[in-house]
Amino acid sequence: MSSAEGPKSGGGSKGSKSEASSRVRGSAPTGSRDLFVRVRTAKGRKASSTRWLQRQLNDPYVLEAKRQGLRSRAAFKLIELDERFTLLKPGMRVVDLGAAPGGWTQIAVERTRSLHPNGGKVVGMDILEWEGVAGATCLTHDFMDDAAPLMLKGAMDGAVDLVLSDMAAPTTGHRQTDHLRVMGLAEAAWYFAEEVLAPGGAFVCKVFQGGTEGALLTRMKKMCEVIRHAKPPASRQGSPEVYVIAQGFRGLSGGEDTGRDES
Numbered sequence: 001m002s003s004a005e006g007p008k009s010g011g012g013s014k015g016s017k018s019e020a021s022s023r024v025r026g027s028a029p030t031g032s033r034d035l036f037v038r039v040r041t042a043k044g045r046k047a048s049s050t051r052w053l054q055r056q057l058n059d060p061y062v063l064e065a066k067r068q069g070l071r072s073r074a075a076f077k078l079i080e081l082d083e084r085f086t087l088l089k090p091g092m093r094v095v096d097l098g099a100a101p102g103g104w105t106q107i108a109v110e111r112t113r114s115l116h117p118n119g120g121k122v123v124g125m126d127i128l129e130w131e132g133v134a135g136a137t138c139l140t141h142d143f144m145d146d147a148a149p150l151m152l153k154g155a156m157d158g159a160v161d162l163v164l165s166d167m168a169a170p171t172t173g174h175r176q177t178d179h180l181r182v183m184g185l186a187e188a189a190w191y192f193a194e195e196v197l198a199p200g201g202a203f204v205c206k207v208f209q210g211g212t213e214g215a216l217l218t219r220m221k222k223m224c225e226v227i228r229h230a231k232p233p234a235s236r237q238g239s240p241e242v243y244v245i246a247q248g249f250r251g252l253s254g255g256e257d258t259g260r261d262e263s
């Protein structure tokens with residue numbers, strides 16, 4: 001796993017905010033901000049909100065995302081994972097689950113060149129309403145709903161090279177409940193990936209510290225050449241999130257028992 005230290009150095013692209021820009025975004029912020037913004041407590045604002053605001057105003061990833069016209073600081077997590085594991089290439093077909101507000105989708109569009117003729121294809125889905133990203137098909141639907149896989153398959157119309165899932169249910173503060181919820185989403189994302197991934201395809205999914213659960217990991221190992229876990233530097237150090245990266249999808253060799261409960 002990578003450490004969650006300060007931002008990496010990078011090229012520092014100049015910040016047009018146009019999504020249609022042909023400029024490839026994606027350099028992580030360079031160095032930290034000199035001026036620390038202190039937020040005073042205000043009447044009617046909870047201490048937790050003040051802390052959140054102060055963190056946002058002093059977070060180099062938040063500032064850099066804004067500068068580069070990226071919709072979320074989370075975009076840098078995908079950028080860092082892509083730099084480490086070489087996930088995205090021009091022409092690739094990508095599904096992005098839990099896509100709102102669209103930072104990962106923006107990066108997928110740029111790196112697959114889905115806006116270009118003969119470029120890739122990107123389909124994103126989120127349970128929340130979200131603003132469309134040019135170059136992607138953006139769906140609003142609960143991925144846990146039975147109809148969701150069919151909607152995604154219909155929009156993709158063919159095999160997928162990369163399934164991304166940054167899905168996260170709102171946290172309750174109860175560690176086990178939050179863990180179970182995120183793992184439920186991860187499991188559903190993997191089963192979807194099994195159905196749509198092309199040979200050689202890859203899967204990247206948010207899980208919680210401790211990594212992917214035993215049964216799911218065993219199943220993934222049977223179907224992929226390599227499975228790794230990573231915490232990209234942009235992932236907050238205090239957050240339990242890590243990502244599982246499965247590459248070299250080969251599916252199952254005829255009728256093997258995977259232990260999945262099909263009932």
Ligand SMILES: C[S@@+](CC[C@H](N)C(=O)[O-])C[C@H]1O[C@@H](n2cnc3c(N)ncnc32)[C@H](O)[C@@H]1O
Pocket residue numbers: 071072074075097098099100101102103104105125126127128141142143144166167168169170185
């Ligand atoms: C951390 S955010 C994703 C950020 C995104 N990767 C980006 O770069 O902008 C997690 C998202 O998962 C979505 N989500 C959670 N449960 C979901 C579900 N059942 N179906 C679809 N989306 C879901 C949430 O609505 C939220 O927008």
